[in-house]
Amino acid sequence: MSNMxxxxxxxxxxxxxxxxxxxxxxxxxxxxxxxxxxxPADHRIESCMHVGTHIDAPVHMIEGAATIxxxxxxxxxxxxxxxxxxxxxxxxxxxxxxxxxxxxxAVLIYTGWDKKFRTDEYFASWPYFSPAFANRLVELGISLVxxxxxxxxxxxxxxxxxxxxxxxxxxxxxxANLDELLEIKDFTFHAYPAKYQADAAPVRAFAxxx
Amino acid sequence: MSNMxxxxxxxxxxxxxxxxxxxxxxxxxxxxxxxxxxxPADHRIESCMHVGTHIDAPVHMIEGAATIxxxxxxxxxxxxxxxxxxxxxxxxxxxxxxxxxxxxxAVLIYTGWDKKFRTDEYFASWPYFSPAFANRLVELGISLVxxxxxxxxxxxxxxxxxxxxxxxxxxxxxxANLDELLEIKDFTFHAYPAKYQADAAPVRAFAxxx
Numbered sequence: 043m044s045n046m047x048x049x050x051x052x053x054x055x056x057x058x059x060x061x062x063x064x065x066x067x068x069x070x071x072x073x074x075x076x077x078x079x080x081x082p083a084d085h086r087i088e089s090c091m092h093v094g095t096h097i098d099a100p101v102h103m104i105e106g107a108a109t110i111x112x113x114x115x116x117x118x119x120x121x122x123x124x125x126x127x128x129x130x131x132x133x134x135x136x137x138x139x140x141x142x143x144x145x146x147x148a149v150l151i152y153t154g155w156d157k158k159f160r161t162d163e164y165f166a167s168w169p170y171f172s173p174a175f176a177n178r179l180v181e182l183g184i185s186l187v188x189x190x191x192x193x194x195x196x197x198x199x200x201x202x203x204x205x206x207x208x209x210x211x212x213x214x215x216x217x218a219n220l221d222e223l224l225e226i227k228d229f230t231f232h233a234y235p236a237k238y239q240a241d242a243a244p245v246r247a248f249a250x251x252x
Numbered sequence: 253m254s255n256m257x258x259x260x261x262x263x264x265x266x267x268x269x270x271x272x273x274x275x276x277x278x279x280x281x282x283x284x285x286x287x288x289x290x291x292p293a294d295h296r297i298e299s300c301m302h303v304g305t306h307i308d309a310p311v312h313m314i315e316g317a318a319t320i321x322x323x324x325x326x327x328x329x330x331x332x333x334x335x336x337x338x339x340x341x342x343x344x345x346x347x348x349x350x351x352x353x354x355x356x357x358a359v360l361i362y363t364g365w366d367k368k369f370r371t372d373e374y375f376a377s378w379p380y381f382s383p384a385f386a387n388r389l390v391e392l393g394i395s396l397v398x399x400x401x402x403x404x405x406x407x408x409x410x411x412x413x414x415x416x417x418x419x420x421x422x423x424x425x426x427x428a429n430l431d432e433l434l435e436i437k438d439f440t441f442h443a444y445p446a447k448y449q450a451d452a453a454p455v456r457a458f459a460x461x462x
Contacts, residue, residue, distance in 0.1 A: 049325035053447045056321070067284075067296075071448060074277075074300060077315050082410060084312075085450035086277075088298045090284060095447070102294075105287050111266070115259035115458045200292060234444040234456040237263045237305070238281060240295035246444040246456070248325045 052188075052231075052247040053095040054159060054218045060093050063192060064165050069093045091242035097233055098193075098213040102241040103203045108210075110235050110243045117212070120148035120185045122231035122249060124223045127151050133171050135178035145183030148231035152220040156190040159218070168192055171202035180209045186233065188214035188247065214247055226251055260439075262398075262427045262457040263305040264369060270303050273402060274375050279303045301452035305426045307443055310417040312451040313410060317417070320445050320453045327422065330358035330395045332441035332459060334433045337361050343381050345388040355393030358441035362430040366400040369428070378402055381412035390419045396443065398424035398457065424457055436461055 060069040067090055075084035092098075097118075100107035123141050127133055133151065143149060151169075158164040168191040176194065179187055187194070187206060193215045194202035206213060214233050223229060230250040235243035264270075270279040277300055285294035302308070307328075310317035333351050337343055343361065353359060361379075368374040378401035386404065389397055397404070397416060403425045404412035416423060424443050433439060440460040445453035 051325055051447075055447050055449055057449045066294075071450060073451075077313070081408070082312050082413070083451040084276075084300050084302060085448070085452070086298075086300045087448070087450075089296065091295045091297070102292050103287070115261050115456075118456075198291070203292070232444075234442075236446055236454040237261075237265050237456060238295070238297070238454075239265055239267045240281060240297075241283075241293040242295070244446040244448075244454075246325075246328075246447060 048251045050219060050222045050249040050251070052217045052219050052249060054216055056094045056244060060089070061160055061164060062093055066090055066092065091240055092215070095214070095216045095218065095245055095247055096242050097235045097245040098203065098207065098215065098242045100207040100210065103200060103207050107207070109239050109241060111237045111239050117185065118234050119230060119232045120146055122148050122150060122229045124150050124152055124220065126224070127153050127169055130169050133169060133175045135174050138178055143182050143184065147184045148186035148188065149179060149184050150217065150220055150223070150231060151187070151189040152224070153190055154221060156218045156220070159216070165192060168196060170194060170196040173201050173205060176202040176205035179211060180205060184211055186212050186214060186231065188217045188231070188233065190217045190220045192216060214245060217247055223249055228252060258461045260429060260432045260459040260461070262429050262459060263455070264426055264428045266304045266454060270299070271370055271374060272303055276300055276302065301450055302425070305424070305428065305455055305457055306452050307445045307455040308413065308417065308423040308425065308452045310420065313413045313417050319449050319451060321447045321449050327395065328444050329440060329442045330356055332358050332360060332439045334360050334362055334430065336434070337363050337379055340379050343379060343385045345384050348388055353392050353394065357394045358396035358398065359389060359394050360427065360430055360433070360441060361397070361399040362433070363400055364431060366428045366430065369426070375402055378406060380404060380406040383411050383415060386412040386415035389421060390415060394421055396422050396424060396441065398427050398441070398443065400427045400430045402426060424455060427457055433459055438462060
């Protein structure tokens with residue numbers, strides 16, 4: 043990375059009682075040791091994986107597939123392409139025509155939904171992928187897809203997940219601040235997960251502008 | 253980042269029942285939902301922060317100081333300098349003389365101790381910093397210090413932590429694979445934490461070789 047790069051953090055801060063997907067268990071991140079008691083401070087997390095800004099691995103939906111720790115560092119960075127999906131409820135492939143997308147790219151779906159994060163509206167509904175939209179991303183051979191919503195699917199059977207993940211297109215959910223990329227022509231997307239032997243992991247996602 | 257870069261992952265894989273600092277509570281990372289039950293897989297973590305490869309923020313030791321989420325992306329990357337500290341038990345400033353260290357650098361202390369990770373030996377003892385060594389790092393104005401051991405201190409009152417953290421020198425503990433940097437002249441060190449509002453967080457640490 044160049045010292046001249048500018049970075050835009052695309053990650054929601056993970057706080058105690060993070061909003062969780064409807065029906066998922068409560069998420070906790072709380073102080074568990076205090077300096078006033080004579081030692082260092084510590085915090086403890088008790089949370090499932092699909093909370094806050096995180097990345098899904100294939101085994102989230104496919105029995106026996108790869109966990110997130112099995113992917114190399116190279117997998118977590120790619121040329122970024124922002125797709126403006128405001129004013130869309132069900133995403134269809136035609137909105138991809140506004141951009142040049144290459145194999146290996148990271149496609150980020152901007153809806154503005156992140157501004158509802160930590161309100162009841164966030165999980166009440168959100169723009170989601172049609173199967174045709176997910177299939178088009180597979181045809182394009184992209185490497186990563188991210189969105190500023192709870193995910194590419196709004197209900198079971200999670201069809202978009204099941205189209206994307208078998209092609210090792212990893213999914214970054216609950217991104218923040220994609221609006222800051224609207225005027226940016228060239229950027230690299232980075233999303234580095236904790237190296238958890240798990241079906242998903244919290245991720246530090248950011249854009250690097252040359 | 254250039255597509256020509258090579259990456260060396262410096263992060264231990266986080267598994268269930270990770271080794272913890274003596275006296276710390278048990279760490280769990282386990283499957284909590286199964287595809288065979290009709291929905292997606294999920295995992296759950298129940299762990300304190302100072303487990304596996306992680307980064308300490310100033311509030312770990314200083315009441316009211318910054319949590320890890322308060323630092324910008326720029327803080328988590330720097331020119332890397334590897335210091336070969338094999339055959340040393342108590343680190344003194346003279347071993348820094350073998351390297352040219354600039355303000356803003358990330359200094360990585362290589363001891364080879366990571367090969368003992370997941371054995372009883374790892375936490376039985378380890379090479380640690382003298383106060384003079386920690387003070388020299390502060391004088392040099394470095395930004396990050398990392399080590400392939402449990403940390404810069406071996407016992408209370410955690411003197412090296414208390415010298416480093418007030419200068420915003422963040423500490424990356426339990427690194428892996430530093431031996432792979434021995435023959436590398438120029439590299440950038442990266443260590444991106446989960447954006448936890450906490451005194452520390454799991455980090456994805458790696459070296460980028462131009």
